[in-house]
Amino acid sequence: MKRVGIIAMVTIILVVVLAGGSGGIAWAAEEVTVEELVANMEEFDEREVTISGEAVGDVMLRDDHGWVTVNDDAYSVESIHEGGDLTGYSNWGIGVWAPRTELEGIQIMGGYKYKGDQVRVTGVFHRACQEHGGDTDIHANRVEVLEPGHPISHPFAHWKLILVLVLAMLVMALGYVWWKRTHPSLPRGWRG
């Protein structure tokens, strides 16, 4: 019985050491949203957290590290150009500072034409990061791409084209009347 206890103890210690050594202590990090982080900065300050969302804008590489912005709002699931609902706010995102090697996996950044890669970020949240002039950020030790991004199709809005044509005809008609009124002395052939 005593031997079983010792084996169990050693196994637990080995699991903890190996998981920690391989950077796999992510399971200890709390899964949160950016909105929760921003609303409770003091509570989450210096704690390890995990967020999941869309990589938007640019990857800005600086030496062996880089910045990426990760949004986890409703638009990161379905942007308004994909038919997503207007939910009543702009975006919820946060700057993630990560090693260059972790950022290399991100290929598509979110914007008007693309839905960005869906990523899962694990790292330490800083309410006022001392390394980055007080920025609110996450220093990530792990960035995983969960789902690759894709182009967003913008179907041609035919009703807008019809509106353009109607307005163009109106402008031409008004312009014709205005031209006739302001240029009354044009030669006969010019006056239609």
Added chain:
Amino acid sequence: MILRPSRGDVKLIGWGIGRVILGVGLLMTVPLVTAVLSTEWDTVLDFLVGILACVAFWLVMELTCKSERDFRWFHGLIVASGGWITAMLFGAIPSFLSGHYKAYLDACFDLMSGYTTTGLFLLQDLDHASNGLNMWRHLLTYAGGQGIIVIALTFLFAGTAGAFKIYVSEGKEEKLLPNVINTARAIWMISLTYLVIGSLFLWVSLLKEGMPVARGGLHSLWLFMGAWSTGGFAPQSLNILYYHSFWVELITLVIFVIGSFNFALHYAVWTGNRREIYRNIEIRSFTTTILLGTVMLSIGFGKFGVFGSLGEFFRKGFYQLASGHTTTGNSTVYSTSFFQEFGFIAMWAVILVMAIGASACSTGGGFKGLRMGIVFRYLRGEIRRLVSPESAVVPEKIHHVHDIWLDDPMVKGALFIIICYVVIYSLGAMLGVIYGYDPSVAFFDSVSAGSNTGLSAGLTSPLMPAALKVYYIFMMWAGRLEFMSIIALFSFAGALLRGKRARRRRS
């Protein structure tokens, strides 16, 4: 009281507003070209609709309201105030068609915020917005900073002797050159020169910070437009925090501080009068109030203790303070941080400098440094008079491009405008409190809107009550035009109604 306007008055005003709207339509060609170059065809259609609507309105006004009369003061005031409202309604067309707004009111809010260089916005999902829409947002704040009437004057009112009356009605009193059309063009020349230099500096720093060349170029242009106009718009939802860059923060800070200076001061310096920088009352007033604000901010930060180092104080404290004082609205913190991370004293330091605002005849809003200088000198004169013999004459003067002796009408005028600002700030805050917002947050956003700043402590959002949106639009408009044009517009509407009632009674 304004006498009952004649049909000729109404026609002349309609004609003037038509020209302003044609100017808005011409401005839309820039985002249209941007959308074409970016192959954003849906956005191209949005701007085509907007341009055609503006041209159609202008043609209707030309056909129905063409007048040979010239503008009097009263017409100028109505064209300016009515022109801004009409420009908001037409300018909101492509924004609303983009699909980023739940209601047309929200698009109008953003347009008024852009024109008045406020910077608050209700646009949703900014991080997925097109280049064309972003160009429009930033261009209208850049153009609005010079004044949309200035745009119209530059291109569309040439040869109109009454142009000065419209120009002054937009809240600008400085005549840099004898001819007001040339003054408008000088304002553009100053702004365009800074645009080239400032954008280049920003582009280089963005490239250094790891942005791609093309996007870096567009972002540098937009950031310049947002900072120079003291509008504070940025192409990403995190605003300046998105870039995580000391250099971008430093350059935008320099741009918005320079942008907040009086165009007359710019012109004086440009034409070789460099001593004006040290002597000008507005520079002295700005220096004094920003120093006092910095002291207050330091006390606040010291008590709260979130931002401890000098670097953090500069990038998170002083940056927001200067952004608030110049009524810019660029920000390197989350909006909720003002309430949660700054603490009461530091938050109120930002509120106070926002209320004071930038220089007269600049792109900024608020009480203005000139008026603060006038009131301060007047109070100093009163104290000196009290301690002097009864028969002593104690004159006070200010230096603004040249020496100006203070007189009672000047002091009364300055005090009247300051009181108007205090009233609209307070009413906005009261309305916010009535709707259940925290008093400090309600005050913060109300002062921000009324002084055309654009920082937010979290109240301004698409979910805010419609009545607050309408009142904020009014505040941004009234604050930018400095009340006189607005009072004239309401008097004009009252006079028109009186006239209609009188006609009905007679018949």
